[in-house]
Amino acid sequence: MKIRDLDLGATPLFLAPMEDVTDPSFRYICKRFGADMMYTEFVSADGLIRDARKSLEKLRIADAERPIGIQIYGSEIGPMVEAARMAEEAGPEVIDINFGCPVKKIAGRGAGSGMMRDVPKMVEMTRQIVQAVKVPVTVKTRLGWDDESKNIEEIALRLQDVGIEALTIHGRTRAQMYRGEADWTLIGAVKNNPAIHIPIIGNGDITSGEKAASMLDRYGVDGLMIGRATFGRPWIFREVRHYLDTGETLPQPTVSERVSLAREHLAKSVELKGERTGVLELRRHLSSYFKGLPDFRETRARLVTEPTAEGVARILDYISVRWGDWDATSTVPPFIYDRE
Structure with missing residues (x-):
């Protein structure tokens, strides 16, 4: 094309x-x-x-x-x-x-x-x-x-x-x-x-x-x-x-892979916008990387209110340890948003 x-x-x-x-x-x-x-x-x-x-x-x-x-x-x-x-x-x-x-x-x-x-x-x-x-x-x-x-x-x-x-x-x-x-x-x-x-x-x-x-x-x-x-x-x-x-379907990323991606996204956002704005504007993305995780509500609330990059990184560490064995490969969670 x-x-x-x-x-x-x-x-x-x-x-x-x-x-x-x-x-x-x-x-x-x-x-x-x-x-x-x-x-x-x-x-x-x-x-x-x-x-x-x-x-x-x-x-x-x-x-x-x-x-x-x-x-x-x-x-x-x-x-x-x-x-x-x-x-x-x-x-x-x-x-x-x-x-x-x-x-x-x-x-x-x-x-x-x-x-x-x-x-x-x-x-x-x-x-x-x-x-x-x-x-x-x-x-x-x-x-x-x-x-x-x-x-x-x-x-x-x-x-x-x-x-x-x-x-x-x-x-x-x-x-x-x-x-x-x-x-x-x-x-x-x-x-x-x-x-x-x-x-x-x-x-x-x-x-x-x-x-x-x-x-x-x-x-x-x-x-x-x-x-x-x-x-x-x-x-x-x-x-x-x-x-x-x-013609083959790839498995969904593991929790560890999603945590690694979230870290990369966090670093790039802070690099481009500074820590305060970079962390604030990344919130809309961060929790969505972990859609479908069981019992995630409390951690999600922490993830979208933490004001510092260091604090977000600590929460991502916790997610990796807490849900590291969760099987994210079998299903694709629904993605319903109002922007396109």
Whole structure:
């Protein structure tokens, strides 16, 4: 699969952009497990223009993360064009436009999936962004606003016409949020439309190697984007790639392996953000590494309230000793999150 001159190989695996999840330390971990391309957390166009610290920090890219895309969102064309130019200066391989986020505070203001209610504006915004930057522009979106307006085929053709170079489709409408199963039939319809010549990336409910292989076989998409299933389980990229290559299912990591990974993630987070912020922002990940452990509630509470890196390390030591013999290889715990 290629995005312009960027060759991502056969059936690349993408890490979805997720607010408060896909920060640099998590991207570092996912890259180590085989993510072929990753995206930043989505960046507010208005925040960039106001020089908001949080938005500007999201533009930081390390060479080890490449290839990487910066995803931007906003409801007005002018600020989005300016934000795209600012994002391009950070040196990503791709600028991605967020037309898919269903969260009320974004979609309700006409940004993210809210743009699907005004397709002419969506198309014009995309056209101007494509003309404003030199790097490839891609889009992530959904099937439509609701069941009565599943217009993704029309949208795909119109966005292709104004110059996007890849399209990621999440198999739900905005009204669904993350409820129910993702419907890939329209993703397949877009991919197999003879007028479509850009890569189509499928997204939604890729939770295992078997599911990934099934979606590829049935719908023929060019790549797969994984979102919520990575949270607390970044090794899913290794699992999926191994299954696609061999047809075999890898065992789940042992508790000792998860503790080692948590230590590595902790060190990277502290290195990049300092101890206070690094520990605080890692909490959302740490306890998820140990989902499914029996009698874990009290330890989880300690893990997500401990303020120091040294204290977290001591708790991880305790987890290794206390649950070291637990069999984590037989089942995959459920991963249900509201960010993708």
